[in-house]
Amino acid sequence: MGQYGMKKSIIIIGGGIVGVAAALKLQLDGHKVRLIDRGPPGRETSYGNAGVLSESSVVVLNNPRLIKALPKLLLNRSNGVRYNPWFVLRRLGWFIRFLAHCRPAHGRHAALSLRGLLQLSLDQHKKWIKAAGVDHLLRHGGGWFKLFRSAKAFKNYAAEMDMMRAVGVKFTVVEREQIRQIEPGLAPIYYKGVLMDETCAVSSPADLTDAYLGMFQAAGGVVECAVVSGLARDDDGWQVRSAEQVFRCDDVVLAAGAWSAEIAGWLGYDIPMAWERGYHLHFAPAPTSNGTPESTPALGRPVLDVEGGFVVAPMRPHLRVTSGVELTDRDAPPNFQQINKSVALAGEAVTLGAQIEDKPWMGRRPTLVDSLPMIGAAPRHHGLWFNFGHHHIGLSMAPGSALLLSALINDTPPPLDPAPFRASRFAI
Numbered sequence: 001m002g003q004y005g006m007k008k009s010i011i012i013i014g015g016g017i018v019g020v021a022a023a024l025k026l027q028l029d030g031h032k033v034r035l036i037d038r039g040p041p042g043r044e045t046s047y048g049n050a051g052v053l054s055e056s057s058v059v060v061l062n063n064p065r066l067i068k069a070l071p072k073l074l075l076n077r078s079n080g081v082r083y084n085p086w087f088v089l090r091r092l093g094w095f096i097r098f099l100a101h102c103r104p105a106h107g108r109h110a111a112l113s114l115r116g117l118l119q120l121s122l123d124q125h126k127k128w129i130k131a132a133g134v135d136h137l138l139r140h141g142g143g144w145f146k147l148f149r150s151a152k153a154f155k156n157y158a159a160e161m162d163m164m165r166a167v168g169v170k171f172t173v174v175e176r177e178q179i180r181q182i183e184p185g186l187a188p189i190y191y192k193g194v195l196m197d198e199t200c201a202v203s204s205p206a207d208l209t210d211a212y213l214g215m216f217q218a219a220g221g222v223v224e225c226a227v228v229s230g231l232a233r234d235d236d237g238w239q240v241r242s243a244e245q246v247f248r249c250d251d252v253v254l255a256a257g258a259w260s261a262e263i264a265g266w267l268g269y270d271i272p273m274a275w276e277r278g279y280h281l282h283f284a285p286a287p288t289s290n291g292t293p294e295s296t297p298a299l300g301r302p303v304l305d306v307e308g309g310f311v312v313a314p315m316r317p318h319l320r321v322t323s324g325v326e327l328t329d330r331d332a333p334p335n336f337q338q339i340n341k342s343v344a345l346a347g348e349a350v351t352l353g354a355q356i357e358d359k360p361w362m363g364r365r366p367t368l369v370d371s372l373p374m375i376g377a378a379p380r381h382h383g384l385w386f387n388f389g390h391h392h393i394g395l396s397m398a399p400g401s402a403l404l405l406s407a408l409i410n411d412t413p414p415p416l417d418p419a420p421f422r423a424s425r426f427a428i
């Protein structure tokens with residue numbers, strides 16, 4: 001029990017969308033919450049994603065098809081996945097554990113677990129977006145369009161569609177002619193498309209995080225700018241240290257995305273995390289025939305070119321091209337090959353106007369070996385909670401993770417089965 005009756009003082013480390021959503025929920029629960037980030041919240045990985053609020057992304061990367069695709073991926077020429085061989089060798093144990101999850105049984109378990117968390121999250125996103133008065137950011141439904149250039153690629157997608165059907169995801173297979181009716185801005189290069197009927201999207205992930213942060217502060221939550229450099233517990237609770245200050249609290253939530261494993265490591269936890277880095281670049285809307293830029297983006301929703309391994313997403317006011325996965329050290333210097341190739345391939349699909357920034361943005365998707373996030377109590381420290389590892393779908397899963405975490409902290413019935421997300425599923 002905390003010093004505020006049943007309510008506690010809680011520090012959240014990390015102000016990405018996952019930390020902000022957790023802070024908002026816990027503050028609304030009546031706790032006294034302090035959110036600490038080393039910079040402005042929502043400006044790391046949560047800033048530069050494709051804006052998809054998915055309830056359909058239930059098939060994890062380490063599914064049985066990955067094993068079949070492995071020989072080709074090892075050539076390291078796929079634009080969708082690139083790896084640094086030295087990183088793979090150094091982290092061979094992580095990769096073996098990741099690949100060991102490419103089993104049908106794990107695929108089904110992960111799909112069911114993610115589906116529950118994604119649906120809970122989308123429902124809560126809609127409520128918070130309404131409460132924050134930022135409806136203009138939200139595209140309701142049909143917010144994710146996967147596109148296939150060849151019959152072969154579409155055939156390879158059959159297993160994913162089977163899994164989506166099995167867990168209740170609603171989607172529509174679209175033929176070549178209909179693709180252009182749905183997205184007139186696309187060049188006629190696609191053989192088929194799969195439109196996710198209920199998936200939504202936002203036109204600015206940063207504005208969304210800011211809106212939730214605004215609600216958190218309006219409810220009395222406190223935001224601190226500090227680099228957390230130490231964590232310790234004594235009889236009075238937790239001490240969260242930066243070079244300048246010591247913050248005290250009853251409970252700590254670690255939600256620092258790709259940096260969470262390092263921070264948990266200070267307390268002796270060996271978190272099986274790697275980083276799937278990704279990049280983006282922005283482009284002005286395509287110029288019209290008389291040379292003036294169009295006032296609306298060429299696309300109505302984020303589209304994924306499955307073979308090309310890139311996404312083009314309409315953001316306000318630009319088009320955002322995002323790249324696939326780069327497996328390398330979290331802090332290795334950026335390598336722009338994939339985003340440059342993505343931009344070239346995207347130019348075949350949509351007309352891009354002028355490039356906005358000189359240098360691509362880079363983010364780090366935090367991924368655990370079973371491709372499920374870690375949400376719940378730290379196994380060996382009372383009052384320490386984990387909330388990280390949301391890999392490709394952290395923007396989507398943040399609110400559901402917050403609801404689950406809040407139920408665990410408040411010791412109330414959880415909104416879904418917490419077992420798949422427990423930290424204790426690993427010997428850490």
Ligand SMILES: Cc1cc2nc3c(=O)[nH]c(=O)nc-3n(C[C@H](O)[C@H](O)[C@H](O)COP(=O)(O)OP(=O)(O)OC[C@H]3O[C@@H](n4cnc5c(N)ncnc54)[C@H](O)[C@@H]3O)c2cc1C
Nearest residue numbers: 014016018038046049050051052228257278393394395396
């Ligand atoms: C190219 C790309 C496209 C993507 N597209 C989508 C998408 O369309 N939909 C979707 O759902 N997901 C998408 N994702 C994934 C999503 O962006 C991530 O899962 C999500 O942003 C992770 O959020 P987070 O809060 O865990 O981490 P972050 O946003 O990285 O936040 C972690 C925070 O911790 C802070 N921090 C770290 N260390 C410290 C410290 N020592 N002291 C203080 N603060 C610290 C950082 O400053 C940072 O703000 C995409 C990712 C990428 C890279």
